[in-house]
Amino acid sequence: MANYPRGFDIELASAHLAKRDRKLGRWIERIGPLDTAGWKRPFDTVDALARSILYQQLSGKAAATIVGRVEVAVGSSKLTPEAFARIDDPTLRACGVSGNKTLALRDLSLRAGQGEVPSSRQLLSLHHDEIIERLTAVRGIGRWTVEMMLMFRLGRPDILPVDDLGVRKGAQVLDRLEEMPKPRELALRGEKWGPYRTLAGLYLWRIADSLAEEKPGTKRSQD
Secondary structure (H helix, E strand, O other): OOOOOOOOHHHHHHHHHHOOHHHHHHHHHOOOOOOOHHHHHOOOHHHHHHHHHHHHHOHHHHHHHHHHHHHHOOOOOOOOOHHHHOOOHHHHHHHHOOHHHHHHHHHHHHHOOOOOOHHHHHHHHHHHHHHHHHHHHOOOOOHHHHHHHHHHHOOOOOOOOOOHHHHHHHHHHOOOOOOOOOOOHHHHHHHOOOOOOOHHHHHHHHHHHHHHHHHOOOOOOOO
């Protein structure tokens, strides 16, 4: 059985990217090392996906408020199928959870109960393509959401979320383009960064952030 460790050698990956792409290498040197502590923190797959569902299309502050209400309603800081079973749909809606998100949370709980949602331990034995296929079968879970888990929770080395606006904006700044590259264009551009496209993506976010920081008065939010 294959085993995929959480995280990878950042120094080795940085050196590889700098060698393959001098423009990116200069940004890596300018920005410095990144915080990857999330790769070692324990997590529960269902809890992480439930929070992702609740955060969708909301500001961080609004979503955090709703998550807090749900935690109180279920009587647990961990969002599990057992926790959601303790409350009905009207109670979820009263917490501020939309109808579509309620359906998504119920589908997540149902599939988890049927063994269709791998545990965090089981994810370590699955290739990232299989993880994407299995988790996107859950209502309300798209490829981007799973890619975020792969990058920030599991530390898989070769994930590039080409649909992410921040990553595309960073690529635009990196290559000094007039417009953001389209996802397909970014995917082709990213082939140069393999097998460490995850680290390239993390730096592209920071590149986009650095541009925003140069503009006084820019409001920033975080998921």
